[in-house]
Amino acid sequence: MSSSCFDVEVVDKVGHIRLNRPDALNSMVREFWTELPEIVRGLDARGDVRAIVVSSTGRHFCSGMDLGVFTSGDTAITPGDADEMGRVRARLRQTALMLQESFTSFERVRMPVLAAIQGGCIGGAVDMVTAADMRYASADAFFVIQEINIGMTADVGTLQRLPKIIPDGVARELAYTGRRMSAERALEVGLINEIFPTHEELVAGVLDIAREIASKSPLAIWGTKEMLLYSRDHSVTDGLNHIATWQTGMFQPSDMVETFTAKAEGREPSFPDLLPAPDSF
Incomplete structure (x- = not known):
């Protein structure tokens, strides 16, 4: 599978999707949102993939939505003067639903999706990992619902899924304040299953768990x-x-x-x- 945002391989019946734009902090550019669900659905369609691991490269897992997405195309904050606002807003709703489906694809496939998170997991990245079946982190990982810090309401799944994973009051505090949550705190409240000392040990450990899942019926x-x-x-x-x-x-x-x-x-x-x-x- 060719991709500008991801590397993909299948080994031992485990599909491994790696975010591969470390120099850009693995931000979510336009291509990200179409490539990810295509890759996930493609792995599911094969029949021989029994677990999927989503990991990343570089210092941070993902810095969230690339700012360029907000300034051009269908998601531009300021539409053209000739555009009728009702139609613009209807199209924006369609766009939001499309973005949501990129992560809901994790739930639609037939196998578990495991997220391996190092460094920052920010904004849209929290939306993404909350759609996974399980989450694991390196010791330096942290989580931020960044949307509230830039004047918007998170709209791609965090507010719907996070309260089903961690205590409601903790989810509300993160959503209202935009504070960082450390890996230790994330483990304490149940957002992640385990902390690994390093990024390398994290990826290796999560792949081991995925292989164990892949050994089952x-x-x-x-x-x-x-x-x-x-x-x-x-x-x-x-x-x-x-x-x-x-x-x-x-x-x-x-x-x-x-x-x-x-x-x-x-x-x-x-x-x-x-x-x-x-x-x-």
Whole structure:
């Protein structure tokens, strides 16, 4: 996959997406927003990718939206004089929904997405990592809801997802003040799962976790992700009904048989990949 903002590779059934503009602090330029969901959907479509790791290069994970995005094109703050404002605002809403979908793509794919965060995770980067299944950080990582510091309301997922991950009052304090949250505090409140001493150890450790996930039945992993996301936004009763329906259609006894057989034979189980996702009828 060719990209101006990312490096992508697949090793041991783990897709690894790396932000690759370290000299620009991995800021989110226009291409970022179209390339990321295309890459994520492309990895999902293959069928053989069972986990995705999103990491970065350089000193900081991501500095958020590139300022140039606010000064040109459909997201320009000042539209042309000839543009009728109702139509401009309707188009701006479409743009916001498109940006949101770039990160919602993490939730739509069939495998877990793990974020490995070093240095600054600022503004739109917080929107991005809150859409991941799990987050891990290096000791120097910090998080900032930067939008409030530049006079706007965060609009690409932070305010919707963060209160589902950390205590509501903590999320509100970060959103209202724009203060930095350290890696230690992020671990304390549950935003991240683990702190690694260095960037290198972070990436290696998260890839190890992803490989462990990839060793499980991909159908069982898909079902687990589906249920966790559904339960986040629905009642317990609705969630139980959903898993009952899922198991009726997707429960696969052969994967359980393989697990028991492999254990008896003293080997690791081997499961078939998921089928490639359909792209047409």
